[in-house]
Amino acid sequence: MTKLFEALHLSKRFGQQVVLEDITLSFEEGELAGIMGPNGAGKTTCFNVLTGRYKPDRGQVRFDGQDITGLPPREIARKGISRSFQIMNLFNDYSALDNVLIGMPQVRRQGFNPWRDLARDSGAQQAAAATLARVGLQGKEHSLARSLSYGERRALEIGVALAAEPRLLFLDEPTAGLGTEGTARLAELVQQLKRQLTIVIIEHDMPFLFRLADKVSVIHWGQVISQGTPAQLKENEWVRRSNLGALA
Amino acid sequence: MQSSPGPAPLLPVPMVIVAAILLSTPLWLSRVGLYQYLALEITIWMLFALGYNLLLSFTGLPSFGHGAYFGIGAYAFGLLQQRVWANLWFDLAGSLLATAALAGLVGLFISHRRGIYYALLTIAFGQVFWFLAMKWHGLTGGEDGLLNIKRPVADFGVASVNLASNEALFFFCLGVFCVVTLGLWRLVHSPLGRVLSAIKQNEVRAAFVGYNTWLYKWLAFVLSAALAGLAGALFAMAQHSAYPNVMSLNNSGFVVMMVLIGGGLVSFWGPLIGAAFFILARDLLGAYTETWLLWYGLAFVLLVLFKPEGVAGLWQDAVAKRRRKSGATAPTLPSAAATAAAAAAGPARNGAA
Numbered sequence: 336m337t338k339l340f341e342a343l344h345l346s347k348r349f350g351q352q353v354v355l356e357d358i359t360l361s362f363e364e365g366e367l368a369g370i371m372g373p374n375g376a377g378k379t380t381c382f383n384v385l386t387g388r389y390k391p392d393r394g395q396v397r398f399d400g401q402d403i404t405g406l407p408p409r410e411i412a413r414k415g416i417s418r419s420f421q422i423m424n425l426f427n428d429y430s431a432l433d434n435v436l437i438g439m440p441q442v443r444r445q446g447f448n449p450w451r452d453l454a455r456d457s458g459a460q461q462a463a464a465a466t467l468a469r470v471g472l473q474g475k476e477h478s479l480a481r482s483l484s485y486g487e488r489r490a491l492e493i494g495v496a497l498a499a500e501p502r503l504l505f506l507d508e509p510t511a512g513l514g515t516e517g518t519a520r521l522a523e524l525v526q527q528l529k530r531q532l533t534i535v536i537i538e539h540d541m542p543f544l545f546r547l548a549d550k551v552s553v554i555h556w557g558q559v560i561s562q563g564t565p566a567q568l569k570e571n572e573w574v575r576r577s578n579l580g581a582l583a
Numbered sequence: 584m585q586s587s588p589g590p591a592p593l594l595p596v597p598m599v600i601v602a603a604i605l606l607s608t609p610l611w612l613s614r615v616g617l618y619q620y621l622a623l624e625i626t627i628w629m630l631f632a633l634g635y636n637l638l639l640s641f642t643g644l645p646s647f648g649h650g651a652y653f654g655i656g657a658y659a660f661g662l663l664q665q666r667v668w669a670n671l672w673f674d675l676a677g678s679l680l681a682t683a684a685l686a687g688l689v690g691l692f693i694s695h696r697r698g699i700y701y702a703l704l705t706i707a708f709g710q711v712f713w714f715l716a717m718k719w720h721g722l723t724g725g726e727d728g729l730l731n732i733k734r735p736v737a738d739f740g741v742a743s744v745n746l747a748s749n750e751a752l753f754f755f756c757l758g759v760f761c762v763v764t765l766g767l768w769r770l771v772h773s774p775l776g777r778v779l780s781a782i783k784q785n786e787v788r789a790a791f792v793g794y795n796t797w798l799y800k801w802l803a804f805v806l807s808a809a810l811a812g813l814a815g816a817l818f819a820m821a822q823h824s825a826y827p828n829v830m831s832l833n834n835s836g837f838v839v840m841m842v843l844i845g846g847g848l849v850s851f852w853g854p855l856i857g858a859a860f861f862i863l864a865r866d867l868l869g870a871y872t873e874t875w876l877l878w879y880g881l882a883f884v885l886l887v888l889f890k891p892e893g894v895a896g897l898w899q900d901a902v903a904k905r906r907r908k909s910g911a912t913a914p915t916l917p918s919a920a921a922t923a924a925a926a927a928a929g930p931a932r933n934g935a936a
Binding site for chain 2: 386407409412417420424425426427428429436437438440442443446447448450451454455495498
């Protein structure tokens with residue numbers, strides 16, 4: 336497998352607070368990688384740097400051989416990197432279908448078109464409906480995002496990210512707030528997406544992550560302290576001593 | 584503004600109703616003790632308020648200095664007519680473009696902001712333009728303004744129409760209003776309109792799905808200001824003059840009140856109700872008391888307190904109540920086909936209703 340995405344020696348600080356220190360990560364094409372670590376370890380900040388929300392103070396981010404360090408989120412999204420958010424970030428007054436439509440590249444390319452009625456574009460509508468079906472939201476096309484259940488909103492988060500037809504999908508704590516049933520459904524969805532695209536998941540639910548991931552990186556105090564397959568990590572001394580190992 | 588399921592009708596029913604009411608005003612306005620100039624002014628303010636609503640309600644950007652662009656349009660029309668070429672189409676297009684150009688410049692400084700900072704910056708720039716209008720005597724005529732602005736003949740190629748009378752100018756403005764309204768109606772249902780509304784709902788997410796949110800916000804401001812400029816140009820013709828008061832903070836506040844009272848936050852058509860309500864209140868209440876604005880302000884306060892969705896919100900509530908009574912509950916948005924049928928039947932649509 337070839338390296339699709341690389342983060343090399345990334346550092347980020349906010350004022351005097353060092354949040355990321357010399358982080359190096361790489362994700363291969365078609366791989367499902369996990370990032371774990373305790374609360375406040377810097378996992379979400381790491382995602383935010385990788386997806387353009389924050390510029391790193393030092394280091395380089397490469398995607399498909401291109402240097403994308405410091406590019407704004409829109410540029411990174413257009414290159415084929417999509418993400419979901421830990422705190423849900425949807426277009427709440429839009430229907431589930433419109434949430435997905437807005438994320439589709441074919442709609443984005445017409446973003447300045449002031450004339451065409453999107454509701455008359457049956458091709459785009461069908462593609463959006465297919466994406467919703469992919470995340471298990473068939474029949475919810477015309478429900479407002481705000482009226483969906485928590486689990487459905489989580490699924491829609493992923494649907495919006497998938498609508499962009501990404502090559503690399505970052506999922507930030509997708510199981511947060513989900514019950515056992517919702518987590519199982521999400522695991523099924525991620526399993527289906529696996530191999531279709533490269534996926535990187537930040538997750539606190541260790542059984543969920545260890546069951547799905549090909550490779551897991553552990554971040555603590557803003558540094559990558561360990562990387563390996565789930566089996567290797569279970570044997571890792573630090574992970575075993577920590578609460579994280581016990582949960583897995 | 585909510586999602587608008589189903590295709591938007593090409594000729595929306597509320598548009599037909601408003602156009603029909605306005606078109607019929609020469610037949611009945613004088614019989615109820617009013618005069619044609621009132622309908623003319625209402626039409627111009629409706630145009631201004633609709634354009635403003637594109638920015639406020641559809642893009643979520645509160646400009647409290649929009650009167651400046653109304654005024655710039657008025658001054659540009661007068662200056663072009665008196666100093667360059669007294670041709671209606673040239674002067675109208677010129678005032679629209681001049682306003683768009685100045686708004687484009689202002690937009691460069693404000694489009695990275697939203698919320699209160701955006702509002703404050705629009706006030707600041709609005710005051711700069713107002714001050715220039717007051718003090719640049721050589722160009723604007725200072726406090727006196729530009730006087731003797733003519734109503735040029737409207738040359739349509741096959742026929743020419745003299746706009747000297749209020750009736751003729753009213754019909755001309757009504758034509759402009761209809762064209763602009765239909766254009767805006769299309770725009771809010773187009774990909775551009777959807778993106779603007781998406782940015783209003785969640786700018787961060789819009790950026791993360793690949794949109795240049797700064798550029799869209801800039802464009803919404805320029806379009807909205809250009810329409811204010813067009814309305815201002817028509818107002819200069821109506822008033823035969825352009826003066827600093829048209830770009831004052833007061834005028835900026837009036838258009839905000841029109842949009843909010845009418846229900847622009849929940850309906851595309853709300854600003855039309857608000858503009859008519861404001862101008863009628865000014866004339867009818869103003870005939871009884873000089874403090875009409877006090878009473879209007881109190882009505883505004885009550886509405887914001889008890890029904891911030893405005894008159895259109897009241898209407899939508901009434902329609903929803905009637906539907907509930909008839910047993911047609913709709914917890915989710917209806918299907919595209921159902922919505923298209925509903926849209927053809929009446930004005931109560933979700934979102935751009």
